[in-house]
Amino acid sequence: MSEKKKKSFEQDITGDGINSIKKVVETHNAASDGAIKYVLIGVCVVFLFVMLVLPLAVVAVNALKEGWAAYREAVSDEYTIKAFKLTLIAMVTATVVNTIFGIFASYLLSKFYFRGRELLASLIDIPLSISPVIAGLVFILTFGNIGWMGDFLKSHDIKIVFAVPGVILATIFVTFPFVFREIFPVMNAQGKEEEEAASLMGAGGFTIFLRITFPHMKWALLYGVILCAARAMGEFGAVSVISGHLRGKTNTLPLHVEILYNEFNTTAAFAVSSILVLLALLILAARNIVEWKAETKQKQT
Amino acid sequence: MxxxxxxxxxxxxxxxxxxxxxxxxxxxxxxxxxxxxxxxSIFISAGKLDFQEFAEAVTSKQVVSGYIVSISCAFFAAFVNAVFGVILAWVLVRYDFPGRRLMDGLIELPFALPTAVAGISLTYLYSDEGWIGALFAKAGIKIAYTRTGITIAMIFVGIPFVVRAVQPVLKRLDRQYEEAAQMLGAGRIYTFFRVTLPELFPALFGGFGLAFARGIGEYGSVVFIAGNIPNETQIAPLLIMTKLEQYKYSDATAIALVLLLLSFLLMLVINSVQIYMQRFSKE
Structure with a gap:
């Protein structure tokens, strides 16, 4: 071992070590870090700009291409308003149903151990991996004229396929696991000791949920609800199959956009799209606020 | 305990x-x-078909080409997303710069934006008169109504999957291994590929798989840009749709069943690979 090396080795041992390690790391990082950093950020900015921002700009520009009057006319059109209402109904129903399901299912799967737990969890995830078109198809095959429940529904004069209930059912199906997927990991990580303690001390089921489980997962729940609402609002494939495209009856906003676009009424199509874009941006903003709030709350505790 | x-x-x-x-x-x-x-119901309906009918519906030239278009475009899109997803996750986790929060928030846009809206605006953007399409049209390259267009739409819908899968893992990753590697003389690129990337791989693979599955099934954002040229740019979900419109329910069921089994198989492969990799890395 040469004198120099020996000296630095001794230094490492005797406490100057931290400094010399720092020096090595810092020089190593400083040399190329700046350049790489800005190149990578640049790549991301360009990618996101082309893939995400430009499509939004296209919607805005085309919606206003023929001026405000044309925009207002397209947006306040009778069919647009009807489609908007149906979208809202489907969105709210799907979100409420899936929230109820998500809470019960994640309570079940995170607080109790039973046989088939994993199987149940993967069954819940099924709608995620299915094409939306197939999601619509399964309801036609169930409730439609050729479906095995078709005759029964016909004799009782209940319409599901090509009617509002079908649209709602398809929306629920497609967004089924969203709330569950957000709150389950949080509830699972929290464990169940607190609930067990509360139960042994005599708290009832509802009190336990409200006072212990709920406070732990409320941010995740809100996040899941927002995500679910967003997807429910924009669902196209499944609803498109089952709605039958009846104008003013079973048309949701995304379907209305498609009809206008296929009629070469581009300005109106983009005008109606702009409502959906605004809603999507609002939802994104809400999502980020929720996340930010949850983070600051976490830091406080 | x-x-x-x-x-x-x-x-x-x-x-x-x-x-x-x-x-x-x-x-x-x-x-x-x-x-x-x-x-x-889909299995009940499929059970009613006799085998020959089923085989004929699934192996017709148009249908096979639909499967190939869907799978190949989705695979390529998922691959592009895997590359950019890792870069995006890296930039969002490791660097601090003005606009980082905004960038982070934008990632979920494809999730929140209705697919039909994405579909028509991408189609406009990449058509021969569109902002980007016009640039390529001058060079004689068509994007909208080709498989390239389909792939771009699938990239759009798949962006959040890889980023959101890799990001938390990267955040939790202990940096001491990277520092150790660098002090032992490894270059930055070598460190990334040999130390960081292996740690991210299970998550990356999961995100890739989800983006792939989503791409295969995607309908709304792809259908407009695809242009539906038979045997050329018809995607499998669209074929189901066309059969339904022609009231050929048995054909639609047969095509859907194959697509359904395909996505179950894909999920199975992803899950088992992930479980295997997690076990492997624990040992």
Missing amino acids: GQQIVKVKNKKGIRVIPGFGLSMGVTLSMLSILVLIPLV
């Missing part, structure tokens, strides 16, 4: 926390009514 106690209790059949019956009942009945029973 807690887990052991639980197991003993379970053997005796005593559950401390109330609400098992209620939550089990609600979960199972909602799951069955809303998802499982409708889903079973």
